[in-house]
Amino acid sequence: MSQGKKVAVVAHGYGAMRGYSGEGKVYLEGISALKERGVDYVIVSFSKPKEGKSAYFLPFRIRRFDKYQRLLVWFPARKLRPSLYLNLSGVPIPLSKIAPHVIYAGGPAIASAPTKYSRSLFWKLYLLPFKSIAKRLAEEARKAYIIANSWYSANLIKEAYGAEAKKVIYPPVDVEFYRNAFSESKEPFFLSIGRIERGKSLENAVRLSAISGVKGVIVGSLGDKGYLNYLRGLSGKLRAPVEFLVNLPREELLEVMKRASVYFHPTVGEHFGIPIVEAMSAGLIPIVPKESGGQEVVPEFSYTTLEEASSLLKQLLNADAGLRREMSKRAEDFSSAKFKSRLYDEISKFL
Template structure:
């Protein structure tokens, strides 16, 4: 009996504490926010705005279209790139993406605690600690300015309730769910992947503990997702997971802006290089992150080197990747070491943080674009490669499978593979099938890309943004 009374007493105490905590923290937080909120302001929470990846293209394209559509609004970016000036950041946006912004109406609020969200600080429980660090970083953002409209465009879920409690209208553009149904399935089925080590996969207890941790985090993620007024995602794969995990039916697909028109202007010389120099050029575009699986690309390069040599061809792979920090630089060193061990260092070349003009040049020379990330959320680089007349070879999963590399009008637009063997076989098939067939694929691929254009993005983005005006 005394035990039951003790439990009841504890529950009662907790119930009394909830309104007390609400009164002590939430109400003052909201009152202070109300006095500090700047009217007609739109702020993007994008701590790595100078990274030069697909997420940054969305950021700059969104600001560009809103500068034109809503000139009375003032636009801000919460940036952790304290080593770069406003002019340097905007210059990189122009050089990397060809996006010109009105510099008089975009302002940067620098965040000095960005280091807290870097994964290197959290070798264990990385996802949880990064989310909590994102909360701390969003509080720094709140200290520096409270906007009328807050947009998380980089995926820090706990920034959403922070600014919802502050009275801002909250928008989430989700590139990739922090936790997904697939991640839960991987742990539950005890598969070994880059984020589920063999030690955990082979242990009953560790797999059970990690699954419990993932499920608890999924509950936290669900609560955060509920606080957004508007939710946009970049494709069908992300929509499926966010709809399930956030239990929302108002998740809208807004495909990332791909400069389809500009990339279609590229004059491909890949066939001439193949014919005259007997060289098969492969190109991989993407940030140097573990999930991009560049190691698989090296293995494929190794596997096709000798078969192509027997056919009279040389082969080259150029990895054009964004390098954000020391961790990425270390990955490049590791990849170079692996390439040497595989005997392909002469066939491999890195173009890190490649400028826009140089990327255009690389695309013009590439016969095949290779993409190896499993469950890529969308794949801007896949769209750009197809527009530039390279034959795409992407992973048979995620956005490329569901939205991009699928038959158009019943005709092939590119190829999908999963395993090392499939990738190697498909590269050899593309080379063997001849120019006539490759040209048909290129033509059909280009016809299929209008839904990913800048103009399509602008229309859909502005339509969703108007819901919070």
């Protein structure tokens, strides 16, 4: 890459994106922010993207070992000479000696927050080498310009690296799309959305249904068939009235949102939780863990125990139309357009 006002966008998973994810949305909107302002850029990913200017580690796709891909993308990134690195992969790989390094990050996996990496021996062993390497990156984190995706993440970044986030910018949410599901006429059930994998703690939604006696609907893309079978078995064992809708197209999800009264977020330790805001756009009242970034969005509807969540659920099933409109209005502050504007305001300081 020649010298000039060019940005190297570090997006380790860009070359292997499949479906729709929160991090994928950050990639696309971050790149869009540059495109809309005529800024030249190159994408730096682990696997070769299908199109566009890129630098990559491997010419073929690998979707496993995500944490290690975040480290290995340093090899193609360090060969470039951009005006700025915009690192959307969150890990402080050492680049600031080459050019200013802006990192958009959630809470590091090496921090103490509860995640799937702290819930089983398998994941603890998987993360062990990553932890050893990541701890050595604290100096780079302190040199880089870090933007956190929530205050919750900012605190975890400080804990893990001793580095202060310079700014908090919440992730982009497609609020316009989900507002199409807004309805003041609701049915008495709650909705939970999340990839069907153990790290999402969807069993909390099943247990909430059992404790409260309120029907739950769990919607998610299938990541772990064994976990789905476990959830179904748990639902039967607890006699919880739960319906599972797997790999539901987004347009069909809108129809479910139109009817649901409450959104329950089951993942303790989530750095933000994009489905929370998507549901708010559709007029659902969210119930979120206190131990998460979602608590910053709706602190008044946060829980510590499932018993607290059950009490909130029963109160909110028949929430009035005014509260639903308020939730939808609050969601507007998380739009993609506002994310792009806020992100570009920060990176433009280096261009």
